[in-house]
Amino acid sequence: MFYAKVFVTLKKSIADPQGNAVREALLSMKYNGVKDVRMGKLIELKLEEKDRAKAEKKVRDMCETLLANTVIEDYSYDILEV
């Protein structure tokens, strides 16, 4: 079994109004020095797979097809054997 954590974030070139609203809130709470806030998604997957390379390929395929929209988002992942 493998456990994958997939992180999906808006591309750096794309404005993130949600992150900006959170930043403004933090600043209004006197957390000074918060230069930037970017929001994203964490997707946790449990995969019934024995081979690490196959698990990784599967995760990459899932990111490319469904989990991320590569027109606007970047993705990264960590894979742990469990």
Added chain:
Amino acid sequence: MKFGVVIFPGSNCVTDCYYALRDVLGQDTEYIWHGTKDLNYFDCIVLPGGFSYGDYLRCGAIARFSPVMDSVLEFAHSGKPVIGICNGFQVLTEAGLLPGALLRNKNMKFICDNVFLKTENTNTPFTNLCSGEQVLKIPVAHGDGNYYVDDETLKSMKENNQIVFRYCDAQGHVTDKANPNGSLGNIAGVCNREGNVLGMMPHPERCMEKILGNEDGIVILKSMVNYLKGGVING
């Protein structure tokens, strides 16, 4: 001549589209459940608005993998007309039938309002009865309508006249103030390179009758009928 209105779980403008085509325009129209695969006896497909699959993950992302979508892709690639309205537009971008993507509205608010659109391309199956640069008042209702596309794609879209509608003021001026959601270049509707697939955030099917106080949407749906009847497309 038959229109098909696709129903995804969570689509909520299905009846409006069906009513607009069948009752207002008198066209043969059928619902298409998202599990359907055979679209052979349809001449035009409508992907309606709503919240398919609860907008989970991203708007339109899961609907894009509904069984019907393989057939919609095939249908579109064969050159037949497909229109996606609001959530339907989001599904079409997710499916790669249209360039770009719809991001969260810049002001983070769900916007439900009448907006004005400037028609920038009348040479499509959806706008052929519009006069050049015609200004239409059409309602929007969305939280994720902020159109984005990368610079390079935008350039080729401009060269191919793929920007069909832009948000404007009542006089037809495309201004920042008239942009409700932060869309790049005030873009409200785009078509594919071939022109047979249109996506737009505003809802023409919601303004089809005098009794509702606004009939501006009728020219878009009538253009589709005109196109299918072999009507002339504006040059």
